[in-house]
Amino acid sequence: MQWTAISYNWSTGKTATYPFKGHERSSFASNQFRESHPGEELLALIPGNISSEITTYPLTYLGDKQ
Numbered sequence: 001m002q003w004t005a006i007s008y009n010w011s012t013g014k015t016a017t018y019p020f021k022g023h024e025r026s027s028f029a030s031n032q033f034r035e036s037h038p039g040e041e042l043l044a045l046i047p048g049n050i051s052s053e054i055t056t057y058p059l060t061y062l063g064d065k066q
Helices: 028-034
Strands: 002-009 014-021 041-047
Touching: 002 028, 014 028, 028 041
Parallel strands: none
Antiparallel strands: 002 014, 002 041
């Protein structure tokens, strides 16, 4: 099954999308993603290849700015 993973990489401070083919059960597909992308923290797993329709942004800490 085709999936799109959205992940965060702590060392680069960036979110990213990864389209990939994986198991049809989301729990198994999540494990497949984690094994093939060990530096990425999986945030979301979406059925289908929608990576071209997603925009990711860096997660920045704004501190105590108001």
